[in-house]
Amino acid sequence: MVTTIELAILVLVVAFFLGARRVVDTVKPFIVNTVVGLLVLLLAAWFGVGVAVTPLVLLVVAIGGAPGALLVLLLHVFGVAFLAAPLA
Known part of the structure; x- marks a missing residue:
């Protein structure tokens, strides 16, 4: 016979896996974009236009994907943002 505790644990495990599935489905597009x-x-660095990968660059690329990366590259090439810090 199934006890109340076993049934409660089963419900909690199912709820956990459904919640985890929802989190993964939400995060997956950001991972693919990144x-x-x-x-x-990387392809741009291979052609000689290297941008330092910082948390801000990762955020722009994660939200924007390839267009975000192109935006970062354009801003870097025109000297507006994402410039390398001078070595001291």
Whole structure:
């Protein structure tokens, strides 16, 4: 016979997995955008336009994907933002 505790644990485990599934489904597009954007930045670095990967660059690329990476590259090339800090 199934006890109340076993049933409660089963309900909690199912709720946990459903919640985890929802979190993964929410985060997956940001991960894909980040990977695609970083590949664009890597390709640009291969052609000689290197941008330092900072948390701000990762945020722009994660939200914007490839267009975000192109925006970062354009801002870097025109000297507006994402410039490398001078070595002291």
